[in-house]
Amino acid sequence: MSIRILVVDDEPDFIETMVKRFTFRKMPVTAASSGIAALKILETETFDVVIMDVRMPGKDGIETLKEIKKRHPLTEVIMLTGHASVESGMRGMSLGAYDYVLKPVDFDELLEKVRKAHERKRLNEGRSAT
Amino acid sequence: MKDEAPHNGPLETPQAADATAQTAPPPAAPRPLWPHLVAVPGGVAVAVLAALALPIPLAVILAMFMASLTAWSAAALFARIRASETERCSLDAQLVQSQKLAAIGEMSAGIAHEINNPMAIIAQESDWMTHLMSQPEVSPENLAELKDSLAEIVRQVDRCKTITHNLLNFSRKMEPILQEEHLERIMEDMVLLVEKEARLKGVTILRDYDAELPAIRTDVPLLRQVILNLLINAFQAIPGAGTITVSTRPTGPSQVAIAVADTGAGISPENMSKIFNPFFTTKPPGVGTGLGLSMCHGIVDRLGGTITAESAPGQGATFTVTLPR
Numbered sequence: 001m002s003i004r005i006l007v008v009d010d011e012p013d014f015i016e017t018m019v020k021r022f023t024f025r026k027m028p029v030t031a032a033s034s035g036i037a038a039l040k041i042l043e044t045e046t047f048d049v050v051i052m053d054v055r056m057p058g059k060d061g062i063e064t065l066k067e068i069k070k071r072h073p074l075t076e077v078i079m080l081t082g083h084a085s086v087e088s089g090m091r092g093m094s095l096g097a098y099d100y101v102l103k104p105v106d107f108d109e110l111l112e113k114v115r116k117a118h119e120r121k122r123l124n125e126g127r128s129a130t
Numbered sequence: 131m132k133d134e135a136p137h138n139g140p141l142e143t144p145q146a147a148d149a150t151a152q153t154a155p156p157p158a159a160p161r162p163l164w165p166h167l168v169a170v171p172g173g174v175a176v177a178v179l180a181a182l183a184l185p186i187p188l189a190v191i192l193a194m195f196m197a198s199l200t201a202w203s204a205a206a207l208f209a210r211i212r213a214s215e216t217e218r219c220s221l222d223a224q225l226v227q228s229q230k231l232a233a234i235g236e237m238s239a240g241i242a243h244e245i246n247n248p249m250a251i252i253a254q255e256s257d258w259m260t261h262l263m264s265q266p267e268v269s270p271e272n273l274a275e276l277k278d279s280l281a282e283i284v285r286q287v288d289r290c291k292t293i294t295h296n297l298l299n300f301s302r303k304m305e306p307i308l309q310e311e312h313l314e315r316i317m318e319d320m321v322l323l324v325e326k327e328a329r330l331k332g333v334t335i336l337r338d339y340d341a342e343l344p345a346i347r348t349d350v351p352l353l354r355q356v357i358l359n360l361l362i363n364a365f366q367a368i369p370g371a372g373t374i375t376v377s378t379r380p381t382g383p384s385q386v387a388i389a390v391a392d393t394g395a396g397i398s399p400e401n402m403s404k405i406f407n408p409f410f411t412t413k414p415p416g417v418g419t420g421l422g423l424s425m426c427h428g429i430v431d432r433l434g435g436t437i438t439a440e441s442a443p444g445q446g447a448t449f450t451v452t453l454p455r
Contacts, residue, residue, distance in 0.1 A: 084326035086362050093355045094425075100354075102322045116309060116350065123307050 003118045004045075005029045008038040008052040008064070009080075018051070021107055035064030042068065047075055049098075049117045051110070054081040054088055062091055069096045074124055076117035080105060161210070170203045244293050248286035255279040255286075306349035306432055313378045313386060314339045316350055317357050321376055324361040332371030339378050346386055346455045352429050353453075356437075359422045360390040360449050366413065367394030367447060384455050391448040397441040405439060426451075 007018045007029060015031045022029035030045070032038035036059050038050065050068060054061035065077050076098045081088070089100045098117040101110070177196045181189035259279045262272045317339075325335045364374045372393040381387045397405060404410045406427040430437045434454045441447035 081323075084323050086324055086327055086358070086365070089320075089323045089358060090355075090362065093351065093358055096351070098351050099319055100323060100358075101319050102326065116311065120307055120309055120350070123309070127305070127307070 002026075002028055003049060003114060004047045005114060006032060006038060006041065006047040006050045008032045008035065008050060008056070008061075010034060010053065010056045014053070025111070035059030035061065035067075038064060039067055039071075042072055042075070046072075048121050049114050050075060050077045051114070052077060052079055054079055054085075054092070055083065062088055062095065065092060065095050065097055074121055076121050078110070078113055078117055166203045166207055170200055173199060241293070245290055248289045252283050252286050255282050306352055308347045309350050310345045310347050311350050312345045313343060313388060316348075316353050317376060317378070317388065320354055320358040320361060323358065324365055324374075328365055328374065331365075331368075333365060333368050334373050336373055336375045337377075338375055340380065343378055343380060343386060344455070346453060348433055348453060352433065356426045356429050356451060357388065357390070359426050360451075363422060363449070364390050364392035364394065364447075367392050367396075369395065372446075381452060386453055386455055388451045388453070389448055391446060393446040396443040396445050397439060397447050398443055402439065402441065406437070 005022055005027060007015055007022075008031075009015050009018075010033055012033070015033065019029050019031055030041060030047070032041055035052075035056055038052065039059075042050075052061050052064060056064075059067075061079055061081075065079065068075055068077055073096075077096070079092045079097045079100045080103050081100065082103045084102055092100045098120065099113055101113070174196050177192050181192055184192065256279075259276055262268070262276055262279075265272065268276070321335055321337065328335055361374065361376070368374070374393075375389070375391045377389045377391075379387045379389070401410075401412065406423050410424075427437055430451055430453070436452045438450050438452075439447060440450070
């Protein structure tokens with residue numbers, strides 16, 4: 001089963017690498033360059049896992065996470081951060097992020113997290129169906 | 131507690147520590163301690179002295195008698211400890227129950243407030259509609275007003291629906307979703323997050339993970355919240371440089387434990403009983419809400435585990451989370 005992934009980051013280089021690596025693994029991946037763009041894409045398409053940077057101009061990662069969890073509670077979000085702020089980590093986790101990971105992150109590890117987040121989404125869906 | 135002893139029951143000399151001591155517990159609820167603290171030890175002392183002078187067969191009989199007397203004393207004390215423990219457990223349960231009721235009360239007030247507002251508007255609009263309908267004939271303006279009111283009622287009903295829907299979502303979210311995962315993997319991201327900031331302050335994080343520990347079934351993001359909270363607490367408890375030790379251990383065939391220990395200020399004995407209460411904090415206003423540990427307690431409870439704290443003042447504190455595998 002393929003996992004539908006949305007990568008949100010304002011750094012084009014990071015997005016490019018991510019898209020390349022997920023595509024190489026034959027995993028469908030979509031990119032958004034801002035929180036607002038991500039929310040727009042989520043209105044029309046369904047994703048299993050969102051990988052999102054915390055620090056972005058405009059709507060930051062935490063605000064976007066809040067919106068995503070409100071509108072699409074089943075979508076799992078993995079937050080990536082370059083600067084280790086425990087404050088925003090706390091906020092992110094209590095807003096329902098699946099994980100809060102310090103950059104740089106090993107791709108294989110990230111892949112494993114994506115799988116786990118997807119597994120969680122499936123379990124959650126199975127529950128709401130009954 | 132102890133000072134009522136002299137008033138209760140007939141006083142006996144140590145030598146009389148025979149059958150009468152066993153048969154006469156006073157009927158009053160707080161039974162005296164003196165038979166155990168004075169009568170039995172005194173009797174033993176006298177018996178030992180007497181045995182020195184008595185012929186061997188008599189000394190043996192006396193020894194046997196005193197042994198059974200001390201056994202009785204120990205059994206009686208044990209029964210008392212058991213009874214008081216049972217009582218304390220039921221008091222704890224009552225306390226938890228009253229806290230639950232308080233939380234429910236608070237939540238109900240919030241819900242009632244949220245629902246009452248749209249209800250008031252619905253009542254008002256339907257009153258107005260009744261008034262309009264009671265007119266001998268319905269003019270076009272009145273018809274427009276009726277439509278308006280009806281639309282408003284539909285809107286308010288939708289508002290109520292959203293509220294109840296959110297409540298249902300909330301309660302579903304409360305159910306943990308169990309996934310198989312290694313404890314170390316759950317913890318490490320949170321440790322890394324705190325470590326960078328900790329290092330700037332001169333706080334070192336030591337990892338003491340049990341590499342043999344198999345994966346457990348738990349709600350991963352919820353447990354991460356608990357761990358991050360404990361790490362932040364530990365970090366904030368250390369005034370200058372210091373050490374935080376995180377460890378994982380098996381604690382039985384069906385349980386594992388996570389411990390977060392710091393070398394900070396520790397928790398004073400009078401605060402120890404309050405640390406898991408909501409809104410209790412020793413941090414200056416604005417730094418802590420006092421909800422961190424009570425939230426941890428709530429989550430760990432939902433995960434089927436327990437959370438405990440240990441501390442000697444000035445020696446730092448250790449928080450231990452025990453979870454089912």
